[in-house]
Amino acid sequence: MRTMFYRWLFFLGGLIILALGFTMIIKANRLGIGPWDVLHVGLFLNFGFTIGTWTILVAFFLIAVSTLSTRRLPQVGTFLNMLLVGVFIDIYNFLIPEIPSLTGQVLMLIGGIIVSGFGVGIYVSPKIGAGPRDSLMLVLMEKTGLSVTVVRAGIEVTAALLGWALGGPLGIGTVAVALVTGRIVQFTLPQSEALLRKIIEKKDELPPVLKV
Numbered sequence: 001m002r003t004m005f006y007r008w009l010f011f012l013g014g015l016i017i018l019a020l021g022f023t024m025i026i027k028a029n030r031l032g033i034g035p036w037d038v039l040h041v042g043l044f045l046n047f048g049f050t051i052g053t054w055t056i057l058v059a060f061f062l063i064a065v066s067t068l069s070t071r072r073l074p075q076v077g078t079f080l081n082m083l084l085v086g087v088f089i090d091i092y093n094f095l096i097p098e099i100p101s102l103t104g105q106v107l108m109l110i111g112g113i114i115v116s117g118f119g120v121g122i123y124v125s126p127k128i129g130a131g132p133r134d135s136l137m138l139v140l141m142e143k144t145g146l147s148v149t150v151v152r153a154g155i156e157v158t159a160a161l162l163g164w165a166l167g168g169p170l171g172i173g174t175v176a177v178a179l180v181t182g183r184i185v186q187f188t189l190p191q192s193e194a195l196l197r198k199i200i201e202k203k204d205e206l207p208p209v210l211k212v
Contacts (some may be wrong), residue, residue, distance in 0.1 A: 003200050007126035010196050011077055012084075014123025018131075019088030021116025025177060026051070026089075027099050028109035032171020034116075035156035035163070035178050036133060042166025052090035056082055062132035069139050077129025085131065109173045117181050121188025125196050148189075152182035 025034045026041075033041065040054040049057075059082035063074055099105050124134060133155070140151045156178040164170040 006196060006199055007128055010126045010192065011080075011123050011128045014119050014121070014125070014192075015081060015084050015131075016088060016119075018116055018119025018123060019085050020092055021112045021114070021119050022085070023089050023092035023096055024108050024112030024115060025173065026093065026112075027096055028105040028112065028173055029169055030102065030105050030171070031109050031173035032169055032175070033173060033177075034112075034181075035160035035174055038163030038168035038170055038174055039159045039166070040163070040168075042163040042168030045167045050090055051093065052086040052088075054086075055089055056086035059086070059132035062136050066132070066135040066139050069143075074135060075129030078132060078135055079129075081123070081129065081131035109176065113177055113180050114184065116177075117184025118188050120181070120185045121192040124185075124189055125192035147182075148186055149182035152185070153178050156181075 022034060022037060026037050032038070036055075036058070037051070040051050040058065043049075043054045043058070044051050063078060063082060067074060099108050120131075120134065123131070129135075137148065137151050137155060140146070140155070141148060144151065160168075160170060160174050160178065
């Protein structure tokens with residue numbers, strides 16, 4: 001039970017951090033937003049609903065693609081990711097004010113890339129279920145043998161171009177997110193896995209009277 005508690009803690013905490021990073025990037029809209037959010041905003045501009053709602057709908061489509069490719073049903077965490085990230089994005093989008101200055105938007109973009117990269121590493125590390133986008137990334141990595149950096153960049157460039165065709169805001173920030181996030185995840189994922197393993201093993205080593 002303790003092991004599952006910490007795994008779920010990392011998973012849910014990572015999703016909250018990930019959604020915060022995504023929203024920070026969205027707020028830096030003058031520089032261009034993240035590749036997937038270019039698609040979500042493009043869909044929003046053309047068909048309505050909220051950005052968070054489109055995040056959920058696109059995620060559902062990606063889950064279907066990954067399931068058909070692997071012929072394996074996704075884990076429960078994948079569905080929770082689909083729902084919670086979209087909800088958290090709408091909440092953060094309401095709470096975080098617009099950033100009028102260019103300097104503020106640059107800082108928001110840089111911070112958002114770093115925060116979202118850490119969020120991915122943290123929530124994927126307990127292996128409760130990769131999110132829809134990361135599930136597709138893992139499938140393509142398995143089938144092509146390419147690195148996470150190359151696969152993630154390819155997926156996000158494709159999403160950005162589709163969003164741009166729908167009128168989404170494409171810019172230098174979009175390129176930065178596509179090229180840099182994968183490199184951050186390459187660092188944060190093994191670090192998060194090691195930290196989670198260390199926490200669980202440390203708890204298991206404690207005498208019974210000291211365990212919580």
